[in-house]
Amino acid sequence: MLEFQDVSKSFWTGTQRKVILNHASFRVDLGRSLGILAPNGTGKTTLINMMAGLEKPDEGKIIRDCKISFPLGFMGGVVNRISGKENARYIANIYGLDDDYVEAFARWLAGLGEYFDMPVGTYSAGMRARLTVSLMLALDFDIYLIDEGMPTTTDVEFNRKAGAILRERLEKSTVIIVSHQANTLERFVDRAAVLRDGTLHMFETLEEAKQLYDYTA
Numbered sequence: 001m002l003e004f005q006d007v008s009k010s011f012w013t014g015t016q017r018k019v020i021l022n023h024a025s026f027r028v029d030l031g032r033s034l035g036i037l038a039p040n041g042t043g044k045t046t047l048i049n050m051m052a053g054l055e056k057p058d059e060g061k062i063i064r065d066c067k068i069s070f071p072l073g074f075m076g077g078v079v080n081r082i083s084g085k086e087n088a089r090y091i092a093n094i095y096g097l098d099d100d101y102v103e104a105f106a107r108w109l110a111g112l113g114e115y116f117d118m119p120v121g122t123y124s125a126g127m128r129a130r131l132t133v134s135l136m137l138a139l140d141f142d143i144y145l146i147d148e149g150m151p152t153t154t155d156v157e158f159n160r161k162a163g164a165i166l167r168e169r170l171e172k173s174t175v176i177i178v179s180h181q182a183n184t185l186e187r188f189v190d191r192a193a194v195l196r197d198g199t200l201h202m203f204e205t206l207e208e209a210k211q212l213y214d215y216t217a
């Protein structure tokens with residue numbers, strides 16, 4: 001379970017206060033994946049970062065009593081000057097997992113060949129995306145946080161392998177995905193919310209959330 005209790009977060013821009021959340025309370029139970037719709041610049045990344053524990057709320061409490069991933073799409077998780085292999089072992093250590101297993105899994109899934117042993121700074125954007133997705137799927141989380149959909153890769157073989165693993169994982173894990181587009185959420189979620197003016201409006205279905213989102217867009 002992941003719970004926000006009366007959480008507020010805002011940024012001071014120098015001239016005004018940009019409110020991301022205003023005394024928001026909500027809960028995500030395991031087994032019910034949630035999609036959050038929000039226009040660009042309203043705080044999707046900040047919200048996901050708070051869920052991941054990368055950013056602190058100004059007020060209120062965030063309770064995490066399960067294994068929550070780093071945000072997929074969060075490239076800060078991968079260090080440029082070390083290799084894919086070293087990143088895999090490093091992340092395994094952070095999450096208390098077997099480093100040989102995480103290295104072998106990521107080497108197999110990412111399919112980077114000799115680049116897996118070279119610094120990530122030498123990778124193309126597609127190769128970085130393959131490494132990040134592979135590292136995330138190597139770790140078994142209860143809740144997967146996804147920012148604006150999956151990083152895109154055009155590698156057909158990788159997409160097939162990663163897609164199959166993700167589908168299998170989703171049968172027992174929960175996903176929280178933020179996006180400015182409803183169709184990004186369609187394949188993943190059981191219920192949906194709209195983030196607007198500091199409030200998270202929760203709905204039982206994506207259809208209902210879309211109605212508010214389209215109406216106020």
Ligand SMILES: Nc1ncnc2c1ncn2[C@@H]1O[C@H](COP(=O)(O)OP(=O)(O)OP(=O)(O)O)[C@@H](O)[C@H]1O
Binds near residue numbers: 020
């Ligand atoms: N550290 C910060 N200091 C000041 N303002 C910030 C800070 N971080 C984010 N913001 C502002 O807060 C707002 C929300 O940012 P955030 O990146 O969470 O939005 P987003 O919905 O993910 O945006 P996008 O879709 O454009 O990536 C933006 O206006 C941004 O400029």
